[in-house]
Amino acid sequence: MKRVFLIVLDSCGAGEAPDAALFGDHDCHTLKRISQSDKFRCENVCKLGLSAMDGQDYLPPVSRHTGAVCRLRERSAGKDTTIGHWEIGGIVSPSPMPTYPDGFPDEIIDEFKKQTGRGVLCNKPFSGTEVIKLLGEEHMKTGDLIVYTSADSVFQIAAHEDVVPLETLYEYCRIARKILTGRHAVGRVIARPFIGEPGNFTRTANRHDFSLLPPRKTVLDALKEEGKTVYAIGKINDIFAGQGITEKVYTHGNTEGMQLTLEALDRDFEGLCFTNLVDFDSLYGHRQDIDGYAAAFAEFDAWLPTFTEKMRPDDVLMITADHGCDPGDSHTDHSREYVPLLIYGKNIKPVNLGTRYGFCDIAASIAEYLGSPYRGDGVSFMRQILKPSSDEKRLCAAAFDAMSRSYSPYSGYKVGAAVLCSDGTVYSGCNIENASYTPTVCAERTAIFKAVSEGRRDFAMLAVCGGKNGEISGLFPPCGVCRQVMAEFCKPDMPVLLMRGKQSFDRSSLGELLPGSFTPSALKKR
Ligand code: THU
Numbered sequence: 298m299k300r301v302f303l304i305v306l307d308s309c310g311a312g313e314a315p316d317a318a319l320f321g322d323h324d325c326h327t328l329k330r331i332s333q334s335d336k337f338r339c340e341n342v343c344k345l346g347l348s349a350m351d352g353q354d355y356l357p358p359v360s361r362h363t364g365a366v367c368r369l370r371e372r373s374a375g376k377d378t379t380i381g382h383w384e385i386g387g388i389v390s391p392s393p394m395p396t397y398p399d400g401f402p403d404e405i406i407d408e409f410k411k412q413t414g415r416g417v418l419c420n421k422p423f424s425g426t427e428v429i430k431l432l433g434e435e436h437m438k439t440g441d442l443i444v445y446t447s448a449d450s451v452f453q454i455a456a457h458e459d460v461v462p463l464e465t466l467y468e469y470c471r472i473a474r475k476i477l478t479g480r481h482a483v484g485r486v487i488a489r490p491f492i493g494e495p496g497n498f499t500r501t502a503n504r505h506d507f508s509l510l511p512p513r514k515t516v517l518d519a520l521k522e523e524g525k526t527v528y529a530i531g532k533i534n535d536i537f538a539g540q541g542i543t544e545k546v547y548t549h550g551n552t553e554g555m556q557l558t559l560e561a562l563d564r565d566f567e568g569l570c571f572t573n574l575v576d577f578d579s580l581y582g583h584r585q586d587i588d589g590y591a592a593a594f595a596e597f598d599a600w601l602p603t604f605t606e607k608m609r610p611d612d613v614l615m616i617t618a619d620h621g622c623d624p625g626d627s628h629t630d631h632s633r634e635y636v637p638l639l640i641y642g643k644n645i646k647p648v649n650l651g652t653r654y655g656f657c658d659i660a661a662s663i664a665e666y667l668g669s670p671y672r673g674d675g676v677s678f679m680r681q682i683l684k685p686s687s688d689e690k691r692l693c694a695a696a697f698d699a700m701s702r703s704y705s706p707y708s709g710y711k712v713g714a715a716v717l718c719s720d721g722t723v724y725s726g727c728n729i730e731n732a733s734y735t736p737t738v739c740a741e742r743t744a745i746f747k748a749v750s751e752g753r754r755d756f757a758m759l760a761v762c763g764g765k766n767g768e769i770s771g772l773f774p775p776c777g778v779c780r781q782v783m784a785e786f787c788k789p790d791m792p793v794l795l796m797r798g799k800q801s802f803d804r805s806s807l808g809e810l811l812p813g814s815f816t817p818s819a820l821k822k823r
Pocket of ligand 1: 708710712727729737738776
């Protein structure tokens, strides 16, 4: 049962992105900023690989890290939570979500008034508590709705629960949600009900978010469709508007989010557990509380080993972020930053993947690990970090062994290959040369022809190695003729292991080695 645990440290950026200036940001570096606080602790994330991340010169070095590490740059044209998470889920957004520093335009407000039959008060960016203090009484007298926004992409409707019944307020939100489409597709419409008397209003817990639906399929949708579990912890369910989620639980902050993620380890499921730890952003990033942010990070770092110790052999943990929110830069808003990515598990090699362009590579990699065909806008890095499977080891051993039987008196190059059939049977082969040279047969074809002549055509993987006198000094990739023979019997996604040593290899695929190949189907078309 393969499981991926994906944890988003909300706003934990890893340094100014190359395009930060386009987003009004400079000198922002959330992680470096908090690392300078006395409250900061990072021993366990550093051991996992954070010390080795590109651009890092502020954390203590470690001699050997246990996980894979990467720095990711965002491709989407936005720096908010929704766009960041959607990209993690596989969708790049070409434009930011609209914000309304001068209030919503008449075309929106007029339509909203027409459909609700009510007037509108405020229509400006405003503090939620201040706006009801200022306009609550007028709202009670007239029944007009208090509509306001913020620096985020939100359309918020405040109304007294005695003046507008909750269900009616929610219906007004649905109306707004339908009006706010196209270039006015705000991230969230939010119901903000309140109670009390003038001078003494309080907001109730009946707040409700009506999020924008992700515009395309995410890896969450794909996994759900494939019958796998997608368990959302914290605000993940709202960010994806419930799409692609099979189970959800909301939290009251980081501590509870970590606890629930730990408990999820005890559940039996196949799929994804997706957690958002929101306090970093909401309590510390926006409020410019450097020590608070550092202490929350220290709490996460201390929690980490309790999680990794309990992980099962096929579990993979990924830790990343959705944007930055440097608590020490010149503004309280998010910052356009790189984000860290740490990947850990018994199946994962401690590889440094450098810097990659696109949070969406996370979605593609999760899909590949869980055996889903989904890739979205990203490219999977899984095959660069997965440890060899038992089949891969077996196949490499067979290819290496076959190499010793090479008949190559003319070139002196010994080559070995092995193919794996779907039932686990392995056929191996070596190159066989000839005094008149042209009848020479390559190792791959020997292996494939042996298998085909035994009635096998169901090939699942191929490995090949070779070198002068049987010394492997680098890759020995299949020649064009062998690739063509493979294309006759194998699918483009069939893995091909290009061996670098007795047990080490690069993962490729037939499709990459011979794209757009001539196959039997080309003859059937006519
Ligand atoms: N060879 C293979 O066995 N497989 C390939 O895909 C490339 C080449 C052999 C043929 C020949 O015996 C030797 O390598 C040198 O070309």
